[in-house]
Amino acid sequence: MHGRSLLVMLSGFVLASTPVLAQKTASKAAGVPVAKVLPLDTAVRIGKLPNGFTYFIRHNEEPKERVLLYLVNKVGSILETEEQRGLAHFIEHMSFNGTKNFPKNELVDYLERSGVRFGADLNAYTSFDETVYQLPLPTKDKELLKNGFRIMRDWAQEATLDETEINKERGVIIEEKRLRKGADERMREQYWSQLLNHSRYADRMPIGIDTVLLYGKPETLRAFYRDWYRPDQQALVVVGDIDVAETEKMVKSLFATLKNPVSLKKRTRYTIPLTGKDQYLIATDPENTTTSAEILWKQPEEKLVTDVDYRKAVVKQLFNQMMGERYAEYYKQPQPPFIQGGVGIQPFMGGLQLFSASARVNNTGGLETGVKAVWREIERVKRFGFTQSELERAKQNVLTSYTASWKEKSKTPSENYVKEYQQYFLDSAAAPGIDYELALVKQLLPGITLADVNKVPATYIKATNRDVIIMAPGKDKAGLPDSATFSRWLQEVSRENITAYKDEAAGTVLLPAKPAPGRIVAQTQLKDVAGIMYTLSNGVKVVVKPTSYKNDEIGFSAFAPGGTSLSSDKGFQSAVNASGIIGSAGVGDFDNTALGKYLTGKQVGVKPFIGDRTQGVNGSAAPEDLETAMQLIYLYFTQPRKDSALFQSILNRSRPQLINRANDPNSVFSDTMNVVLGNYHFRRKAPSVEMLDQIQLDSCLEFYKARFADAAAFTFVFVGNIDTTTFKPLMENYLAALPATHHNQDVRELGIHPPAGMLEKKVYKGKEDKATVRLVFNGTYNYSEENNMAMEAVAEVLNIRLLERLREEESGVYTPSVSAAQSKYPQNRYAINISFGCSPQNVQKLIASTLDEVARLAKDGPATVNLEKFKAQSLNTLGTVTQTNRFWLTYLSSQLQNKEPLDMIGRQSALINKLTAEQVKQSAALYLNTSNYITFVLLPESAK
Known part of the structure; x- marks a missing residue:
């Protein structure tokens, strides 16, 4: 939505995928008369080389066998001359397009073959005052680790800045800039200079200006690099599962040879002057x-x-x-x-x-x-x-x-x-x-x-x-x-007669009387995932996986079949909004405000949901607050509230956004895609004021209660620092006490699927000279882990090729994206989505290039190097994500809902390693069917 807070809009002025961390909050010792400088954490080793280069090194094993390397430069767009506006960010791009030891695209290619994903792992950002490069690496491969430090050394001072590569990158940055155009940017231009008191910051936006980006001389870019990429303005931060002493030796050896320019330009610390004016x-x-x-x-x-x-x-x-x-x-x-x-x-x-x-x-x-x-x-x-x-x-x-x-x-x-x-x-x-x-x-x-x-x-x-x-x-x-x-x-x-605020006290007991407990009637060891499945006396199933990934975290999810599929057509709007409206009203004797006060100092959150096919609860808690979470779960099932005032508030706060929704090109485009992909089914219509008016509070509560009336249909999954000895009585006291009707109500199949065949839908909305393209391949599917893996490979190798062709070769886009999704229920189906933004003049050309790459993949299969990149990156990611509670909660919930075996995760590495180019080729030929896809294009109104 447009009309966002100014401070939210300001957060977009860092040019990268990696955000700048907000400053930490803090405090002072009471009664200390003289300010005392706070010490640096003794666990980090800090040093400064004779050339001024600074380093920070810390051993940390979260995650294990991984290290993060960050090259931090006190160099940003604020240092640019008028002829250099945009070049600080341009240099960030060029650092990935050739360095002394990794010419042209060899740096990205080498890292991708080593399992490091460009964009997701390997990344950088440029702001007004700094440019930061990030590189996460596995530490087992010593040669890769050594080369990672060499890459940091290259980034510090040895980017080649080849003229051919510079000229190729101009279009990419123009396309990145194009993506930012819109109402927010146009409004910023109206107040920006005044807000910043006409300071240097007002005309040094990191993205730069077209005249410099398109026509700036390569030597001007190199001059900025020589002046500012220098050791007295740089630091290397190394944190991970490394030996600190050995790492320090390597850093000293590599970075001590960096040279400062003979004539140092002063690094001015620019500020926004206060004028005393309103x-x-x-x-x-x-x-x-x-x-x-x-x-x-x-x-x-x-x-x-x-x-x-x-x-x-x-x-x-x-x-x-x-x-x-x-x-x-x-x-x-x-x-x-x-x-x-x-x-x-x-x-x-x-x-x-x-x-x-x-x-x-x-x-x-x-x-x-x-x-x-x-x-x-x-x-x-x-x-x-x-x-x-x-x-x-x-x-x-x-x-x-x-x-x-x-x-x-x-x-x-x-x-x-x-x-x-x-x-x-x-x-x-x-x-x-x-x-x-x-x-x-x-x-x-x-x-x-x-x-x-x-x-x-x-x-x-x-x-x-x-x-x-x-x-x-x-x-x-x-x-x-x-x-x-x-x-x-x-x-x-x-001048008003304002009265003092009255802080109404909240109740002190969430659940005045504990429910009559049930009991555990069966217990099964889940050896493949080191978990346990409990069956409770009311039919509830509980899967528990104790982990040591976090000391103070337990995540949980519960689900049962049904969801809004079971609502009547007339009551659909009430049903689809029921969990949000009823779930926000509090529980039992506690309204929303009182519940917030009661939970003061507790680390616990529980949120009910009702989706298309399921209903349930999601949440988390610290181990010491797990009983509170259990009580909340019990109350959300048995004592939901309706709050008429809050209900009206939700409707009245939602109404204006719906009234003006048609003004926003992105919303119109998104709504159009959802409607078409839903084959114009009324349950996929774009949100509107008319739909809002169909929501009835009593109907919301009635549908909510119906969906949570039969606990016997629910499966709960708990993952985290769980002591099963203390966990068992909590299950019996709260989960086994949930009411159960044993109706075994299942999902109602609605048959909402995208239309088959070839279809093109153009939306003309917006003032900016920009276009958005989405290609959606979809259809029926044979759901299996082997096919899922092959399809993920199809998406990734196609993404690699589109990045190479649409961005690197044709300079027509900033970042194309390819994603794959598969579903087992209600029907085995798949969708492969290709998306990119570009100039309206290049839409047809880039679509043609995309379809050409699609056809090549289906005909010839993937290039060996690209398949190897997919394998390396998948194995690298697998080794990291499986060491988190979030992964296991998602994995177990997904496998249970899809009625798939839980041991699949143990076979992932083998599936990845044995995947062949022929399998990927066959999958591409089957699912990237160029006679069965939908093209969506958002174009400016002037293109009609």
Whole structure:
């Protein structure tokens, strides 16, 4: 949806698949008169070579036999001259297109053959102030590991920047830029320069400008590389299952030879200057779908370096959390004043942070009400402050979060450490380690008072440097307020007779009386997956797999056949929305707000669902909170609630998004594809206000209760740090106590399948000169693990070839994508989806190239090297994902629902290794049938 928060939109200004980690929150020791610099975690070895190159090395075995290498450069688009705009990002691209030791595409080719996936594993990003390259590697292959460090060395200073490759890459980056075009980008252009006070950041977007990208001289690119890719601006972060001493020797040997330029350019730390002015900015666009207002107070960022900084950060964290809870209560009102509203303090950019207040509303006419409601809560806190009970809940949640991280310290993913050290290098953000942080937080929290958090608004809401940004659909521009009117709204609230907030206490017992327990009647060892299946006296089946992948995590899922397939046509809209509406209303004696308060300090979440063919619950819990999770499961089955006010709130907050949905090209395109692929069945129609009006609360509750009435049909799967001795009585007390009718109601087959044959559907929507293409091959299928593996190989080798041809050879796309999906029920079917974005002028040419590659694969089979890449990457991924609770929960649930053997995972490696080119060729010939596919194309309205 368009009309997103400004801060959400800002998150898109990093050019890569890997996001920049948000700054950590933190705090200070109460009563310490002098600020003390927080130490760096002693578990990491840090060093600086004579040439200025910095390194961080840490041993970590999560995941085992894997290591992450990150090359962090204090080099971004902010350093570009006017003639270089976009070249920092261009160099990131070129680093994958040839280095001293890996010419042209040999680097990507070598790593893919070694099992490293381009994009998913091997990646990079460029932002305003940094460029970061990432490379995850298995550590068993010593030669590969050695070459991984050599690649990092090459990236640091030895990209070849070949002119032929530069010219080929121009089109790729233009296509990447094209993908970003749309309402959000057009609105940003309307307020961006003013918001950034006309600073250097305002005209240094990392993606660059077309004149430079298309016509910039190769020597200009090389000059930027020589000036800024230098050791005094670089760091290598190495975290994984490695020997620290040996790794340090290798790093010193390789990176000590990096050279700084004879004449060093000063690395200026640019900032956004504060002007002392207030600004009022309006941005509208015909494709924008909602109306919003943001009030932003810009101020210098508060670094996280000392204990004093840490205390300030914890206070801000508590403030943000308490304000969030207050605004959440508005959503229970039948006519909430906003669709989304909130207040918070967060990092910005250019050395600034923001205190922001935002309201997204139904339409322009509701803007005054929404803005006043948001401002009223700020005014309420300014006058009366928070309550002690609010503060205690917030403190408990903070402590629980830190404690949970501490419990998992031996299972912390390497990526978490990499991000910490990256921020330490880039911004001097403290990284003292979880032992130190938990001790500090325990010391600080008791000393943080209501007075500390109550003064936050006065501290951060200043008389100057305030920006107001209004974003709305283009058709509503005339009805938007001017600056004087907006300011008058805030002044009117300040004169209101506002009452103090009353924090209503939540109940202390979730389940007043335990249900009559059932019992375990059978127990079967599942040797193939090191699990146990229990059969309970009410017919419930429970599969348990104890693991040691996480210290403080248990995930669970439950399912039974039925779902919305069993709803009547008339009641379908109520049925399809039942789990969302009823599930959000709370359980038993606890409404949504009271339940949230009750769960303070607990790590537990339970969410019911009703899908097309199944219904059930998903959730997770820390081992100590597992009984609470069991109680919630019991209540979601037996005591669901209906909340009329919340129901009306959901409808009223959904309505404007549906009213304006037709303005958004991507929504129209997606809706069109869903309708066509659903063969125009009414259950696949695009969402609309008319459908919203068909939802009835009583019908939602009735359908929900019917789907959860017979526990005998349910299978539960629990995976994680489970002690079966203590788990058995929980099963008997709660799961075996669930009501069971033994009706054995099965799925109703609806026969909704995509139409057969060749079909083309063009959608003309949008202003931008961009197109989106989807090719969908689908049909009946012979479901088996062998066929599934062959089809996955078809998708991957085709993806490799399309990347080579459409991107590298034709420079026509940024990233094509090929995916495969198979289903066993209600009918064996498959779908292979090919997608890419491109220029409208190139649509037919690129479709023709795609179909040519499809035909080649079906006729000749895959190139040996591409099949080997698929095998290497699949084996590499298999070795990592199978060491997670999430994988096993998904795998066991899927196998059980599909009635497939559980030992299949043990045969995956053998299936991958024995897969032949002939099998892939046959699968491609059978399923990439060029007489049975659907073409979808989204084109701008001007292309009609």
